[in-house]
Amino acid sequence: MTLTQWLGLIAGLSMLSACQTPKPAFEPLQPPSFNPFSVDTAQVTGNLQHPELSEVSGLAASTRRANLLWAINDSGNGANLYALSPSGQSLGKFAIAAKNRDWEDMASASINGESYLLIGDIGDNLRAKDEHAIHVLAEPVLDSQTTNALIPLHTIRFRYPQASHNSESMAYANGWVYVLTKESIENNKRQASEVYRFPLELSNPNKLLVAEKIASLAIPKNTMEASVIASLSGVDIFQPTAFDIDAKNCFAYVLTYRSIYRYQRQPEQTWAQVLAQPRQRVHTHSLSQAEALAVSDNGVVWFTSEKKPAPLWALPGVPANARCN
Numbered sequence: 001m002t003l004t005q006w007l008g009l010i011a012g013l014s015m016l017s018a019c020q021t022p023k024p025a026f027e028p029l030q031p032p033s034f035n036p037f038s039v040d041t042a043q044v045t046g047n048l049q050h051p052e053l054s055e056v057s058g059l060a061a062s063t064r065r066a067n068l069l070w071a072i073n074d075s076g077n078g079a080n081l082y083a084l085s086p087s088g089q090s091l092g093k094f095a096i097a098a099k100n101r102d103w104e105d106m107a108s109a110s111i112n113g114e115s116y117l118l119i120g121d122i123g124d125n126l127r128a129k130d131e132h133a134i135h136v137l138a139e140p141v142l143d144s145q146t147t148n149a150l151i152p153l154h155t156i157r158f159r160y161p162q163a164s165h166n167s168e169s170m171a172y173a174n175g176w177v178y179v180l181t182k183e184s185i186e187n188n189k190r191q192a193s194e195v196y197r198f199p200l201e202l203s204n205p206n207k208l209l210v211a212e213k214i215a216s217l218a219i220p221k222n223t224m225e226a227s228v229i230a231s232l233s234g235v236d237i238f239q240p241t242a243f244d245i246d247a248k249n250c251f252a253y254v255l256t257y258r259s260i261y262r263y264q265r266q267p268e269q270t271w272a273q274v275l276a277q278p279r280q281r282v283h284t285h286s287l288s289q290a291e292a293l294a295v296s297d298n299g300v301v302w303f304t305s306e307k308k309p310a311p312l313w314a315l316p317g318v319p320a321n322a323r324c325n
Contacts, residue, residue: 036066036298037086039314042283046087048310053082055306057123057168058106059292063247064115064139069294069302072119075102081117081150083142088312092142095149098135105170105242106294107177108139109200115139116153118200120170122179127166131159131208134170134177136200154202158209165194168291169243171252175200178271179211180240180254190236192216195275214272217254218279225258242293242303245271250324253301255293259284260303260315265324283315 039045048056048071055074062068068091069084079100083091102123109116121133134156156177169180176197183191196211219238226237235257242255252263252271261279265271287305294302299317304310 036296036300037314038298038300039316042313042315044311045314046085046089046312048084048088048304048308048312050082050084050090050093052077052080052093053310054308056292056304056310057104057306058119059242059294059302059304060106060108060117060244061294061296061302062115062139063108063110063297065142066297068142070106070108070117070139071292071304072103072106073100074104074291074306075100075123079103081119081137081140083140084312086312086314088310092140094140096135096137097149097151098155101133104168105292107170107172107244108294109172110247111200118170118172118177120167120179122167122170124164124166127164129164131157132164132167133157136202154205156198156201156209157207158198158211160196160211161213165196169193169240169254171243171245172200173245173249173271176271178243178245180217180243182239182241183236185230185234185236190219190222190230190238192219193240195272197271214270215276217275218277220279220281241291244293244295244301246295246299247297248324251295251299251318253282253293253295254279255290255303257290258286260293260301262318264322267324285313287311287313 056071057074058072060070067086071082079096081094101121104123105120107118117137117139119135135152136154137152165181167179167181171178179196181194195215196213198209198211237257240254245252254261259281260283262282263274265274289306291306292304301315304312
């Protein structure tokens with residue numbers, strides 16, 4: 001039985017107990033909303049409606065337009081970017097002039113008044129790749145209705161200082177790209193996810209960056225469910241599958257196959273210091289394969305699953321008085 005099957009089985013029991021890319025198909029838009037979407041409690045806001053979004057591996061919140069989310073599919077799918085409303089409605093599709101080798105996460109960035117999207121080609125299940133890539137795009141303007149593939153402004157190439165790692169989690173904050181590794185169980189022992197970073201450097205397209213290890217995530221206390229899944233599939237469900245840092249550079253969120261965790265940074269702290277501390281669980285879910293998460297400018301946390309029908313979840317943002325600045 002595959003990991004997805006095991007997770008689906010456990011989720012069902014839990015519910016009972018409690019470089020060729022097609023031209024983009026542009027779709028009509030709803031009038032833009034200027035009121036940021038917010039929620040008071042964790043809730044499903046809708047299902048992802050685009051028929052091609054069957055293996056969502058990355059999610060990002062627009063820094064250009066309120067109530068706009070961007071999504072990508074995992075490897076084995078086209079190199080496309082999908083625009084979504086807070087209810088999961090499809091707002092547009094753009095081809096990307098890059099290969100979807102193993103796209104695993106997304107991030108958004110507002111730099112000097114310009115909006116960018118980062119696509120992380122960071123998956124490596126066999127841990128055999130010599131280098132990985134982050135494709136940096138100017139965030140598309142939906143009203144443009146372009147039929148041309150979007151060309152990355154830059155592709156950041158990087159490698160790990162020693163052996164390669166598999167990763168499904170990436171975030172951007174204050175000039176740095178952060179990557180969390182996804183580690184397998186070795187000799188019946190859970191391994192700590194490692195935190196790497198490198199600068200968002202766009203000046204030299206031929207430069208191969210060496211990622212810097214800055215921390216290891218603290219390993220949460222084991223559970224009966226996690227032990228059963230680990231013994232049957234060899235997968236640690238506490239490993240990160242998505243990662244994002246809010247626009248104020250105060251809160252970081254980590255998604256796993258069962259939970260969402262939050263880290264809070266104080267002004268005098270670095271993310272290296274914060275991410276090494278015990279994580280705070282803020283939500284538990286029962287999605288079969290949750291691998292995409294994003295934080296909107298107003299702090300709302302969005303997440304969804306790879307499998308169809310994929311519900312789009314929203315968690316309320318932290319209170320304004322809890323901000324680190």
